[in-house]
Amino acid sequence: MAEPAKRNATYGDLLALPEGVRGEIIFGSLYVEPSPAPPHGSAQFSISVEIGGPFQKGRGGPGGWWFMITPELHLGPHVLQPDIAGWRRERMPTLPTTAYVDTAPDWVCEVLSPSTEGRDRGAKRRIYATYGIGHPWYLHPVERYLEVSALREGSWVLIDTFDDATEFRAPPFEAVAFRLADLWPIPPAPPSST
Amino acid sequence: MLEHISRPAAYADLVAVPEHLVAEILYDELVTHPRPNPRGSRAAARIMGALVGPFDIGVGGPGGWIFHDEPELHLGSHVVAPDVAGWRVERLPEIEPGTDVDAFIDTPPDWFCEVISPSTERRDRTTKFKLYAEFHVRHYWLINPATRVLEVYAHCDGAWMLVSTYSGDDTVAAPPFEACPMPLTHFLPLPKRATEGEEPPHG
Numbered sequence: 001m002a003e004p005a006k007r008n009a010t011y012g013d014l015l016a017l018p019e020g021v022r023g024e025i026i027f028g029s030l031y032v033e034p035s036p037a038p039p040h041g042s043a044q045f046s047i048s049v050e051i052g053g054p055f056q057k058g059r060g061g062p063g064g065w066w067f068m069i070t071p072e073l074h075l076g077p078h079v080l081q082p083d084i085a086g087w088r089r090e091r092m093p094t095l096p097t098t099a100y101v102d103t104a105p106d107w108v109c110e111v112l113s114p115s116t117e118g119r120d121r122g123a124k125r126r127i128y129a130t131y132g133i134g135h136p137w138y139l140h141p142v143e144r145y146l147e148v149s150a151l152r153e154g155s156w157v158l159i160d161t162f163d164d165a166t167e168f169r170a171p172p173f174e175a176v177a178f179r180l181a182d183l184w185p186i187p188p189a190p191p192s193s194t
Numbered sequence: 195m196l197e198h199i200s201r202p203a204a205y206a207d208l209v210a211v212p213e214h215l216v217a218e219i220l221y222d223e224l225v226t227h228p229r230p231n232p233r234g235s236r237a238a239a240r241i242m243g244a245l246v247g248p249f250d251i252g253v254g255g256p257g258g259w260i261f262h263d264e265p266e267l268h269l270g271s272h273v274v275a276p277d278v279a280g281w282r283v284e285r286l287p288e289i290e291p292g293t294d295v296d297a298f299i300d301t302p303p304d305w306f307c308e309v310i311s312p313s314t315e316r317r318d319r320t321t322k323f324k325l326y327a328e329f330h331v332r333h334y335w336l337i338n339p340a341t342r343v344l345e346v347y348a349h350c351d352g353a354w355m356l357v358s359t360y361s362g363d364d365t366v367a368a369p370p371f372e373a374c375p376m377p378l379t380h381f382l383p384l385p386k387r388a389t390e391g392e393e394p395p396h397g
Contacts, residue, residue: 117338118361121341145319147319149356152355159353
């Protein structure tokens with residue numbers, strides 16, 4: 001039997017996915033993820049709470065941002081759903097009325113998991129560089145670290161990687177100090193023997 | 195159970211660590227992790243295997259390097275046990291036959307590769323970056339056999355720059371070994387089943 005010719009994924013393919021299934025189109029390929037597992041979803045919520053207060057609501061911080069959880073971003077031919085994204089309000093003064101956002105965010109946060117880390121650190125990060133998303137945060141809820149990079153002349157520079165031990169300030173939210181331990185919704189697992 | 199040490203760790207503390215653990219002294223703290231699991235040790239063996247031919251022996255490549263597998267490094271007051279490390283040959287003293295050899299190397303490498311595992315990832319991404327920068331190591335590769343990702347970092351202008359990231363069956367042409375491009379599958383074989391999460395476009 002002849003193999004069907006490979007074609008690039010289309011937005012129609014994404015719309016045809018069942019309810020509750022997340023899809024992304026990255027360099028012409030469709031990637032499907034089920035809803036995130038509880039630790040992942042809870043970490044997304046925790047970061048949103050910590051950052052949203054000072055930077056969206058202006059409580060204990062300067063405000064001036066919008067945030068969305070798993071927004072559908074249309075960046076050129078790509079359709080991405082970062083775990084959290086933020087926009088400075090001067091770049092996007094009103095929220096879109098469409099089901100998607102085609103203004104590139106100023107910040108994204110990806111919560112890493114084994115099935116997505118390859119794409120998060122690889123193809124998606126290359127797309128973020130192309131669209132000038134300057135300070136992606138990578139949060140690993142199981143290994144308990146937060147990695148912050150900055151885009152300099154098209155290349156990623158590692159700003160720092162934080163663990164539970166320290167209070168930290170990291171771009172683009174350096175106006176407020178955070179404790180990484182506050183981002184974790186669950187206490188650390190007991191040490192494993194392997 | 196290891197006794198908690200509240201003073202700066204000493205070499206004697208490291209020697210007292212049981213054989214089944216790997217011990218390091220980083221910023222005055224004794225830290226241990228289990229010996230690599232089979233997936234991790236295979237990745238380290240493959241990396242050495244892929245690089246030694248062209249870059250150490252000089253077959254199919256320019257040579258000029260010396261690699262060591264799990265060496266004990268004494269860098270200042272730190273005792274570091276990386277998975278794989280490499281030195282440009284002119285920077286390591288020749289070992290004369292018949293002479294006594296120290297059990298450790300105190301010349302900082304030109305290149306480290308750490309194989310990420312759950313027990314080491316946080317330290318590989320935090321403490322090790324800081325320490326290697328202090329000792330002017332210019333090249334750091336992080337390879338994760340579980341996610342099948344290779345990250346290549348280079349230290350310049352006071353910061354670690356992500357040079358490139360490789361996954362799947364990408365061709366790796368990464369400093370300092372860009373002279374011999376090779377498929378990532380030389381370091382990390384592809385799994386037999388289809389990559390998790392991938393679905394073909396609907397027809």
